[in-house]
Amino acid sequence: MSVHLSEEEQIESLKRWWKDYGKTVVIAVVIAVVGYFGFTTWQDQKRQKAENASEVYExxxxxxNAEPGKTLSDSDKATITHLAGELKDANRHSMYAHSAAFFLAKLAVDDNKLDVAATELKWVLSAKPEAATEQLARLRLARVLTAQKAYADALAQLSPEPAAAFTAEYAEAxxxxxxxxxxxxxxxxxYEKALAATDSQQQERFMLLQMKVDDLKVDASPAVAAGEKAQ
Incomplete structure (x- = not known):
């Protein structure tokens, strides 16, 4: 009899527990299941999005990347602009989007549309990219602004000092x-700073920078000659 009463008590206890906590348990289970499938779906969508972006970028x-000597047709430029726009709209913080904007800026420079190029490079900066991408965007923007004769703005893009990989190019600009x-x-x-930061194995670039330095060297010979004549 005591065993029978014990089982009844256990059942009553279970009923009370279920009455008090059953709904909470069900909700927790549902949330966990929904959360799991939601996270899985999100991961799948994220992976699919990345795959799509990779295909568009290719x-x-x-x-x-036209063959050397080949000029892009208007049709090719229109397609590039469309594909780049897709990448920028899909995720403005991705490397694909930033690279797409760089391509658009280059196309604009080639077509002498400097305002468009500057807009694309400023867009990259507005997306708060990683440091290397930001420094590259600032360097290219400085070049565009220089071509526009906006010298003060161009110099502002080159401050503060960049990472070592960009030291020579920033100094040259x-x-x-x-x-x-x-x-x-x-x-x-x-120029001397740029030259010092350039590997001499990069012969063409090293020689170019050396020429820029030499062109601005102070020629002391006229002063010496004048002094000799005075004597």
Whole structure:
């Protein structure tokens, strides 16, 4: 009899527990199941989105990387612009989107549409990219602004100092701007910095920078000659 009563008590206890907590347990289980499937779905969508972006970017690359000497047709440019727009709209924080904007900026520069190029590069910066992408965008924007003769704005893009990988290019760009502004001493200093940061194995680039430095070297011979004549 005691065993029978014990079982009844257990059943009553279970009923009370279920009455008090059963609904909460069901809700928790439902939330867990929905959360699991929701997370799985989100992961699948994210993976699919990345795969789609990769396919679109490959199409863009095939069109943009034309053979040497080949000029892109208006049709190719329109397709590139469309594909780049898809990548930018899909996820403005992705590397695909930033690379697409770089392509659009290059196309714009090639067509002498500097305002368009500047807009694309500013778009990359507005997306808060990783440091390397940001520094590349600032360097290219500085070049575009220099071509537009917006020298102060161009110099502003080159501050603060970049990572070591960009030191030479930033210094050269700064030198080009300073030379155009007529500050030849500062320009020479910038070129010397670029030269010092350039690997001599990069022969063409090293020689170009050396020429820029040599062009701005102070020629002391006229002063010496004048002194000799005075004597």
């Amino acid at each position: 199409q863009l690359l095939k069109l943009a 700064r030198g080009d701007i300073l030379k155009l502004q007529g500050d030849l001493d500062a320009a020479r200093t910038a």
